[in-house]
Amino acid sequence: MTESLADFLRRVRVQVDDALDRWLPRPPVCPDIVSEAMRYSVFAGGKRLRPVLALAAAEAAASRHTAGGAGAVEARDAFRLALPSACAIELIHTYSLIHDDLPAMDNDSLRRGRPTLHTIYGDGIAILAGDGLHAEAFTLLAREPASSDDAALAARKLRVARVIGEAAGPLGMVGGQAIDLQAADQVPGHRLTLDYDGLRAMHARKTGALIRAAAVSGAIMTGASDSLVAAVERYAADLGLAFQIIDDVLDVEGTPEQLGKTTGKDAAADKPTYPSLYGLEASRALAGECVSRARRTLADAGLIDSQLTGILDWVVSRKN
Amino acid sequence: MTESLADFLRRVRVQVDDALDRWLPRPPVCPDIVSEAMRYSVFAGGKRLRPVLALAAAEAAASRHTAGGAGAVEARDAFRLALPSACAIELIHTYSLIHDDLPAMDNDSLRRGRPTLHTIYGDGIAILAGDGLHAEAFTLLAREPASSDDAALAARKLRVARVIGEAAGPLGMVGGQAIDLQAADQVPGHRLTLDYDGLRAMHARKTGALIRAAAVSGAIMTGASDSLVAAVERYAADLGLAFQIIDDVLDVEGTPEQLGKTTGKDAAADKPTYPSLYGLEASRALAGECVSRARRTLADAGLIDSQLTGILDWVVSRKN
Numbered sequence: 001m002t003e004s005l006a007d008f009l010r011r012v013r014v015q016v017d018d019a020l021d022r023w024l025p026r027p028p029v030c031p032d033i034v035s036e037a038m039r040y041s042v043f044a045g046g047k048r049l050r051p052v053l054a055l056a057a058a059e060a061a062a063s064r065h066t067a068g069g070a071g072a073v074e075a076r077d078a079f080r081l082a083l084p085s086a087c088a089i090e091l092i093h094t095y096s097l098i099h100d101d102l103p104a105m106d107n108d109s110l111r112r113g114r115p116t117l118h119t120i121y122g123d124g125i126a127i128l129a130g131d132g133l134h135a136e137a138f139t140l141l142a143r144e145p146a147s148s149d150d151a152a153l154a155a156r157k158l159r160v161a162r163v164i165g166e167a168a169g170p171l172g173m174v175g176g177q178a179i180d181l182q183a184a185d186q187v188p189g190h191r192l193t194l195d196y197d198g199l200r201a202m203h204a205r206k207t208g209a210l211i212r213a214a215a216v217s218g219a220i221m222t223g224a225s226d227s228l229v230a231a232v233e234r235y236a237a238d239l240g241l242a243f244q245i246i247d248d249v250l251d252v253e254g255t256p257e258q259l260g261k262t263t264g265k266d267a268a269a270d271k272p273t274y275p276s277l278y279g280l281e282a283s284r285a286l287a288g289e290c291v292s293r294a295r296r297t298l299a300d301a302g303l304i305d306s307q308l309t310g311i312l313d314w315v316v317s318r319k320n
Numbered sequence: 321m322t323e324s325l326a327d328f329l330r331r332v333r334v335q336v337d338d339a340l341d342r343w344l345p346r347p348p349v350c351p352d353i354v355s356e357a358m359r360y361s362v363f364a365g366g367k368r369l370r371p372v373l374a375l376a377a378a379e380a381a382a383s384r385h386t387a388g389g390a391g392a393v394e395a396r397d398a399f400r401l402a403l404p405s406a407c408a409i410e411l412i413h414t415y416s417l418i419h420d421d422l423p424a425m426d427n428d429s430l431r432r433g434r435p436t437l438h439t440i441y442g443d444g445i446a447i448l449a450g451d452g453l454h455a456e457a458f459t460l461l462a463r464e465p466a467s468s469d470d471a472a473l474a475a476r477k478l479r480v481a482r483v484i485g486e487a488a489g490p491l492g493m494v495g496g497q498a499i500d501l502q503a504a505d506q507v508p509g510h511r512l513t514l515d516y517d518g519l520r521a522m523h524a525r526k527t528g529a530l531i532r533a534a535a536v537s538g539a540i541m542t543g544a545s546d547s548l549v550a551a552v553e554r555y556a557a558d559l560g561l562a563f564q565i566i567d568d569v570l571d572v573e574g575t576p577e578q579l580g581k582t583t584g585k586d587a588a589a590d591k592p593t594y595p596s597l598y599g600l601e602a603s604r605a606l607a608g609e610c611v612s613r614a615r616r617t618l619a620d621a622g623l624i625d626s627q628l629t630g631i632l633d634w635v636v637s638r639k640n
Contacts, residue, residue, distance in 0.1 A: 025489075025490050025491055029491050030490045030491060030495060031490065031498050031499055033498055033502065033507065033510055034490045034495055034498045035490070038490065096451075099447055099448075099451060102443075102444075102447065104442070104443035104444040104446075104447060105444050105447065121507065121510075122424070122507055122508065123422075123424035124422075124424040124425050124501050124506055124507065125498060125507055127419055127422065127424060127425065127447065128419075128494050128497055128498050128501070130451075131415075131416075131419060131450075131451075131454065131488075131489075132489050132490040132494040132495070134451065134454050134455070135454070135486075135488040135489030135490070135494060136485070136489050136490065138458045138481055138484075138485040139481075139482055139485030139486050139489055140485075141481075142478050142479070142481040142482035142485060151471035151472075151474065151475060152471075154471065154474040154475045154478050155471060155474045157478055158462050158474050158477055158478055158481075159462070161458055161459075161461075161462040161478075161481060162459055162462035162463050164458075165455050165456070165458045165459030165460075165462060166455075166459050168451075168455040169345075169451075169452050169455030169456050169459055170345050170350040170351065170354045170355070170358065170452040170455070170456065171345055171349050171350060174354065174448050174451050174452040174455060175350060175351045175354055175452070177448055178351050178353055178354045178445060178448050179351055181444050181445065181448070186442070186444055187353065187441065187442055187445055188442065190353055190441075
C-alpha cells in the first residue's frame with residue numbers, strides 16, 4: 001500500500017461528492033426548494049468520515065481476500081461496490097444534522113461555518129429536506145450500482161439496508177438522540193440522569209451506531225466473511241468512541257472559527273460529557289486507549305496495512 | 321371470491337396490527353420514550369388504506385397468475401410475502417402524519433380523535449419518533465420475511481425498497497408536502513400559486529405516490545409481470561386521486577367528531593382544494609370518473625373479480 005492517507009481522503013471526497021451530485025435528484029422531478037435545501041446541507045464541506053470509513057473498510061477487506069493476488073483490481077471493484085452504501089450513510093448523517101440543529105432539538109444556528117438550514121428556509125422545509133435525504137439514502141442504496149439483477153449483490157445490498165436502517169433508527173441514532181434530549185431535560189417529565197455507562201451507551205447509539213454501520217457496510221459489500229465483518233465492527237466501535245471523546249474535548253478546547261459551529265454548548269446545557277466527568281487530560285488518554293485497542297483488532301484480523309490504521313490517528317489528532 | 325370487503329378489511333387490519341406489534345422494536349433495545357411515542361401513533365386506529373391496497377393487489381395479482389389453478393394457496397402466500405412491505409408503507413405514512421402535524425408544518429392538535437404526538441411529548445420527540453418509524457420501515461422491509469437467502473425474493477424486496485423510497489422521498493411525498501407548504505405561503509419568499517394542474521401534481525406527489533407504491537409493492541412481491549404491475553399502478557393512480565378529492569370534500573362537509581381531526585382547515589388556510597376550484601357537486605362527480613376509469617383498468621387486466629374493486633367504492637363512500 002503506497003497511497004498516503006491524505007491522498008486517500010482526497011480520492012474519497014472527490015468520488016463521493018461526484019457520486020452524490022450525480023445521484024441526488026434534480027428539478028423538475030425534484031421540487032426546486034427541496035433540491036436546493038438538500039444540496040445546501042449535503043455539500044456543506046463535511047469531513048465525510050463515514051464514507052471514508054466505508055470505503056477504507058471495503059478496500060481493506062478486498063485486499064485481505066486476495067492477499068498476494070490481484071489486489072489492485074479487487075480494490076477498485078471494492079470501491080465501486082461500496083460507494084452507494086457509503087453515500088447512503090452520508091445522506092443519513094446529513095439528515096440527522098439538519099434535524100438535530102432544529103430549535104425543537106439542539107437549536108443550533110451555525111454548522112460547518114455556515115448558517116444552519118432551518119435559519120434559511122424555516123423549520124418546515126428543514127424537516128422535509130431531512131426526511132427527503134433519509135428516503136433518498138435507501139432509494140440510492142436499492143438503485144446503485146445499476147447491475148442489481150446480480151442475485152448475490154441484491155442479497156448483500158439488502159443486508160446493508162438492514163444494517164443501515166437499524167443503525168439509523170430507534171435502536172441506534174434516533175434512540176441515542178432521544179436519550180440525549182432527555183438528559184438535557186428537554187422532554188418535560190422524562191428527564192434522565194446519565195452516569196458514565198449511560199453516557200457511553202447514549203453515544204454508542206447516537207454517533208457510534210452509524211460509524212459502525214459505515215465500516216460494516218463496506219466490508220459486507222465486498223463479500224467479506226462473517227469473522228472479518230465482526231473484526232471491522234469491533235474496530236469501528238473503538239474508533240467511534242474515540243471520535244466522540246475528541247468531539248467532547250474539542251467542544252471545550254476549540255473555537256467556533258476552528259470548528260465551524262458553536263462551542264461550549266455542552267457545558268452551557270449542563271450535558272454530561274467526557275471532559276465534565278473525567279477532565280480533559282484523562283479524556284484524551286481514554287481516546288488513546290480506544291485507538292490502541294482498535295489497532296490491535298486490525299493487526300489480529302490482518303487489516304493493519306490499510307487506510308483503516310491511518311484513520312485512527314486522523315480522528316484523534318483532528319482540530320475540527 | 322366469496323370474502324366480503326368488510327371481512328377482508330377486518331382480516332387485513334388484524335394481521336397488520338399484529339405484525340406491526342411484533343415487528344416494532346421494544347425496550348430495552350428501544351428507548352422507552354421512542355417506543356411509546358412510535359406506538360402511540362402507529363396504533364391510533366387508522367384506516368390502514370395503504371396496507372389494504374398492498375395486500376389486495378398481492379392477492380389479486382396472485383390469483384391472476386394462477387387463474388383456474390390453486391388460487392387459494394397462492395393467495396395465502398401472496399399475503400405473507402406482501403405483509404412486510406404493506407407494514408413498511410404504513411410506517412412511512414404514520415411518520416409523515418407525525419411530521420405534517422408539527423407546528424412548523426400544518427400545526428394540528430387533533431388526529432384520529434386524539435391529541436397529536438407533539439402535543440404530548442413535544443416537538444423534539446415527535447420529530448424523532450417520525451424519523452424512527454421512517455428508518456424502521458426500511459429495516460423491516462429488508463428483514464422480513466425471514467427467508468431472505470432466497471435470491472429471487474431479495475431482488476423483489478430491493479425493487480420494492482426503491483419503489484417505496486422514491487414514493488416517500490423528494491420525488492413523491494416529501495416533495496408534495498414542500499409544494500403544499502409553499503402554496504400555503506409558509507415558506508417566506510417562496511410562495512407558489514397552484515392552478516388545477518398544479519394542485520393535481522401536488523396531490524399526485526403528496527398522497528398519490530405512496531398509494532401507488534402500496535399497490536405496486538403488493539404486485540411486485542408476488543412476482544407479477546411488468547404489464548400487470550403497470551395496470552395495478554394505473555388503477556392506484558385513479559384511486560389515489562379519488563381519495564384526495566373525497567378528502568377535500570370531507571374537510572368541507574364533515575364534522576371534527578366524524579373525522580377525528582380539525583375540519584375547515586383548508587379554507588381557513590386559503591389552500592386551493594377541489595371544492596374551492598369546482599364546488600362540492602362537481603368534485604364528487606370528478607371522483608366518480610376516477611372510479612369508473614379505475615374499474616375499466618381492473619376489467620382490462622383481468623383483476624375485476626378482486627377486493628381492488630370493492631376498495632374503490634369504499635374510498636369514495638367513506639365518511640371519515
